[in-house]
Amino acid sequence: MKTTPLNAWHRRQGANMAEFGGYDMPLWYSSAKNEHLSVLTHAGLFDTSHMAGVAVEGPDAFALLQRCFSRDLTRCLGPLNHPLKPGRCVYGVFLNEEGHVVDDAIVYQLGEARYLCVVNAGMGGVIAQHLTQYAEGFNVSIHDLTDRVGKMDIQGPLSAKVLKALLKDPEKVFENMIYFSFKGGFPGFDGPEGPVLLDGIPILLSRSGYTGEFGFEIFTDLSHTVEVWERLLKAGEVLGLTPCGLAARDSLRAGAVLPLSHQDIGHWPFLNNPWTFALPYDDTQKGFTKEFVGGQALLDMTGADYTLPFIGKDLRKVSIDHETQVLDKNQEVIGTVLTCVSDMGIGRVGDTVYSIASPDKPAGFTPRGLSCGFVKVHQNLNEGEALELRDGRRAIRVTVTYDIRPDRTARVPIQKML
Amino acid sequence: MKELNELILPEDVKFTDEHEWARVEGDHVRVGISDYAQDQLGDVVFVELPEVGSSFNKGDEFGTVESVKTVSEIYMPVSGEVVAINEELADHPEYVNTDPYGKGWMIEVAPSDLSEMDSLLDKNAYLKLLEEE
Known part of the structure; x- marks a missing residue:
């Protein structure tokens, strides 16, 4: 079984551990119920380093994602359908030709012709291969970053207050930090408007998460994962920041009507569900604004x-x-x-x-x-x-x-x- | 998660291989789940218990323990009639976690054959079972 850089920390806390997506992960530390509640009333910290990243870069990176990702990147932001741009990210799915879900993902635009697809545990290789399959003739490089990026999520109403105590120039970092936007980066992951420094450590800070509550996803160099985790917990102690396991993550996301990939979406048509906002419907709601892998199958389908x-x-x-x-x-x-x-x-x-x-x-x-x-x-x-x-x-x-x-x-x- | 040497395993109860405990109290047998079981389940949020007066055979399912993550069946350590249930668990299911052998008890049984207690595991036998799990 694989481990994240925080595995020894989880075990030292006596966490109840279980296999998830091929990783040895904490289900809860002392109480899944209290962990769930702490995210609603204070803040919780989740180890999400088991999730995988796939970097898509090069002159045809945009064209490849337009072909494979369910969102139309030319019109996916906000009610006015603005295009994706550096510093913004968007949720969607990768489908196969039958219109079934290969995995869901958040696609980050790091810069001009540079994207990061964050997918589920164990799916980095699968998605990298899926993209490669459709990249023939495209000038693009695709890199599976599985186990090469440290990631944790701080979620809950006091998340920004915890971060404020550690960030260099927090006012500037938080300025215009709307839902599904991000700033910063780290060597190999240069994002927009950086650097964002947490106690001197470069991070990529994203105003997102998977609990339905206010918060952030934090990406950092693998070697800094434990340090960032411990500094957040120390700074958050007075604010009631609680380390949380996957049980609380599961109950929080379900209550927020968010799907778990391969359980709520998977090897069946991505239709007639609460998440079809991730499909590129046109104004008629009967056609799509772009052609993409799996799209035609969905348009042709009846009886799903x-x-x-x-x-x-x-x-x-x-x-x-x-x-x-x-x-x-x-x-x-x-x-x-x-x-x-x-x-x-x-x-x-x-x-x-x-x-x-x-x-x-x-x-x-x-x-x-x-x-x-x-x-x-x-x-x-x-x-x-x-x-x-x-x-x-x-x-x-x-x-x-x-x-x-x-x-x-x-x-x-x-x-x-x- | 508790290490085996951290588990509370009282001398005055006997265990089943499904992790219930049974304690003889006068003519009756009191039943609950072990410290190991509650630790594995995590936060107990609901306990479903039978009606007083219902009868079960040894090994029958008599209720469920619901944690945040799962629902688990609980089985009769001995045959008999349920003569009392722990009403307090309706409002305080967490007693199963905080005091599994005391305030977290579940049912009291009038056993039909008290010698069935002899077939249950004592502390050492139960510990051996846990070591093998």
Whole structure:
């Protein structure tokens, strides 16, 4: 099994470790529930060095990504569809010819004709090979950076305050740092508007993450990973910064309606799901603004399954295996369950779902947790429709929803978080 | 995660190979899950227990323990009738983590054959099982 540079640190803390994507990773340190809650109320720090990067550089780098990535890079930023530019990044998927997901990715534009695709653990080689397959005749270089970049995510409302204590010239760094923008870089990874120095260490700081909460992804040279991690934890101690494992990451992302690649999206058509904003639909919503690998298959397809978020009545879950079924109100089996976790930061008061971080939560509100996740069903269903999820042991009642954890902070302007 | 030498394994209980414990208290047997089990599960957030008055055979599933990550079945260490359940776990499932042999107890059973206790593992046998896992 592979390890990240922080493996010895995790083991020294007595973390509960497990294999994920071929890496020995922490599931939780002392309490997955407290780790989840700390990201909603304070801040949490996640080791994400198991994720892989693929560098795409050269005169035809743009053309190759236009051919393979699901976003139209000429019109993917903001409501006015501005083109991607240095210092901005965008979420999308790489599809195969059948329109199935090879992996999801965030593509960073580091500079003119220089891009970094950040993909899932173990997928660096696969995506590098996938891109190479379509690069014939292109003047481009593709490098799998698996295990060559240190990465950690600081997530939660106090993230910027923690960083402020360590960054050189924080006001300048945070200026205009909107959601899905980034600054800085490190040797071999020169990005825009650098350098960004954290206690003297060059980092690439990205206003992004995978929890649905305000925060940053931090990239650094592999050799600096442990140092950056320890300095953040030390600076964040007074602000309640908590190291967090993959269990909290999983429950936070599910509550934020974000997919886990190879579980919620994968070897089936990337259609009829909450994430089709990552497809380059034109104004008619019936065609695409560019041709790309997998695009035509999606346009030609009929009868694809629907992937829908759900929320439970209480925190009880079903286990996910091949026997787990989704039943409609007529007790007909209509599909399968992709993800089912408990978001321990939310709860119901009457019919309303509140988060522990909701500004309008009733006095004395303590979240008891609600199960949530995604189902894949053969027919489209409306919000509020009742479903039964059944594993070999129990059945739980859930409802189809468009959103799960309310009052998330990912898009809150940075000035309000300082 | 606790090292084996950090686990609390009391002398006055017996264990199953599914990580439940059973303690004879007068005519009854009190049941819960071991320190090892709670440590492996992580934060217990919900415990589903049977109705008082229901009867089970040794080895039957009598409830579930739900952590943030998973749902696990719990099995009867001995046959008998459930005469009490720990009502406090409804509001304080975390007792299973903080005090697995005390406030985190789950059910009390009137055993139909107390000699079934002899087939369970004592501390040393249980520790040996854990070493092999």
